[in-house]
Amino acid sequence: MRTLYFDCFSGISGDMVIGALIDAGADPVLMEAELKKLNIDEEYNLSWGKVVKNGITSTKFDVILTNKSDQTHEHIHSHEQEHSHGQDHSHGNSHSHEHEHSLGHEHNHSHEPHNHHGSRTYKQIVEAINEANFNESVANMSLAIFKKIGEAEGHIHGLPLEKVHFHEVGAVDSIIDIIGAAILIDQLGIESVQSSAIPTGSGHIHIDHGIYPVPAPATLEILKGVPIASNDIRTELATPTGAAITAVLGETFGSLPAMIVESIGYGAGTKTFENHPNVLRVIIGETQ
Template identity: 90%
Template structure:
């Protein structure tokens, strides 16, 4: 059985998942074409390229919002994306330092309040997926992941699923990260997904409701029933999107299963740590 294993030794986020899958051999150009079915492509540009994280060559994936998307959201990421347009090795250190300063691609997206047209309701996202004519596997994976996030947000804020209207669910980059990951997993012919326990990090983060402990409330709610790995890194390692991808898709959480390894990919996160690379490793191979 063709199996994908998420090795989350430095956490997991949506952009890390896509970067790792591209690094493992998935075709980002085909993904980009498929995503056009959402009729949102005027709102963003996609960027991917090689970076080096603490000695590990990995792939960094970014969703860069355009002027047709919301201006506030774009502005909050201008620092991070100023080096993200190239695909060459010459940018690798600029990438690392730029991302180190910016607190993280998905981190900012997840926690900057958006009340303007850049955010979408859970219901709008479901309609967009259903109308896009993705194949059944991609649609089912995407809908299940969004439902997981929507239910977590609804539970925390005391709202029914249909009324959930939050940036965590609605930001353009989260939509691209989740549906893009589903497209690449389908493209790679993955039949089962497994994952390590999820390290969430520690410390505190600023979200629109104030200062909260790590993991953020939505992330912790999403990870109910999922093994969480202890970790003393004072940073947010698992984002709501990354947590939901693992929680929904992984049928088993534990150590690397017995497998014949076919490909390995490293997806770069947005942070830089002193003692270990901020990357997600994916391992694809045949299990019995």
């Protein structure tokens, strides 16, 4: 069985997932073409390229919002972005926008508020996915991940799913991260997804509603039932988007399964840590 294993030794976020999958051999150009079915491509440009994180060559993926994007909300990226990373491939803008998106905060980032306006509701996101005519696997994965995040946000804010308004996850970059990850996983012919336990980091982060402990409430809610690993790094390591991708797609959580390894990919986060590479590793191969 063709298996994808997420080795989350430095956490996980949506852009790290896409970077790692591209690094493992998925085709970002085909992903970009598929994403045009959403009819929001005037709102963003995509870029990806090689960066070195503590000695490991990895792929950094970025969603760069254009001035046509009317998504607005203050989102705090918690993603480790690298500003001057020598993209070897860039569409449109070559200047990378520090972040990761999602419910008010995202992974491994330096938290910088970005104001974008407007938001999309859960219902609008579901309609956009259904109208895009993705194949069934991509649509089902994407819908399940958004539902997981929507239910977590609804639980925290005391709202039914249909009333959840996604300021951050409605942001273009989060939509791209989630649906893009589904497209690449489908493209790679993955039949089973497994993952390590998820380190969430520690300390506090600033999000729209104030100063919150790490893991942030949405991330922790999403990871209910998923093994969390302790980690003394004082920053946010798992974002809501990254947490939801593993929580929804992961069938088992633990050490690397016995497999014949076919490809390995490293996806870079935004921050750089002194003692270990801030990357997500994916391992793809055949398991029994």
